[in-house]
């Protein structure tokens with residue numbers, strides 16, 4: 001099944017909340033500023049060419065690669081991670097007005113944009129992201145929503161994200177170690193519900209609740225899949241300190257911000273009186289340790 005496009009509900013807060021509650025995800029065509037998105041995409045292309053991840057002699061815009069996959073956690077990933085994490089455009093896109101406007105209506109509150117922004121560079125041979133719920137990695141409140149935004153057109157063959165509709169309602173499932181981003185996943189065999197997926201065009205955005213089970217589709221092409229995932233919550237809900245640090249917490253914000261044109265999006269969360277919550281490893285309940293059922297998170 002394909003995603004339901006919620007563009008017709010964009011300005012209707014009540015309808016957005018009803019659909020979000022029912023499905024655990026929202027999909028919109030043409031939501032994100034395409035000019036900003038393509039500008040960021042060009043920066044990624046140039047970076048991947050410079051690091052020789054793109055096949056030599058091919059146009060960077062084609063994103064062609066026959067190179068061995070470099071994945072998160074490998075030492076070779078670090079220089080590239082550092083480079084895109086220092087891009088002002090990479091962080092600025094998280095504040096896209098179409099995205100934050102929709103989420104403001106959904107939350108009925110001021111939106112806290114988590115500064116821990118994530119970029120994905122998926123080779124054709126990168127292991128796909130296993131089925132998982134973001135909550136275990138984020139915590140604070142279950143009412144965190146992820147925006148998953150491809151940097152350019154993303155037909156299914158390039159490896160997008162599929163979502164198990166309504167899976168956010170059962171609570172937080174036990175996890176087990178799996179390959180792919182995040183390193184842990186949820187066993188979905190025997191789960192009821194429909195999986196939805198789709199071909200995204202540049203500017204489309206997929207949103208899901210932190211308890212919604214989702215997974216990566218295989219990239220069956222000969223090109224990179226480039227995407228970003230950003231996270232958001234109502235300002236009045238608890239947030240963990242880890243969500244306010246750079247992804248992987250390998251470097252300081254001051255270093256990320258060196259050379260930025262504007263200070264507006266630097267340390268912007270410090271102006272809010274945030275309710276900080278602890279991050280607990282106990283939230284990861286392992287199947288290997290005998291955990292079998294989902295548990296609800298009451299905050």
Ligand SMILES: O=C(O)CCC(=O)C(=O)O
Pocket residue numbers: 120128129134146148161181214216227229
């Ligand atoms: O892009 C991917 O493969 C992983 C994205 C994801 O799981 C997320 O945004 O939570």
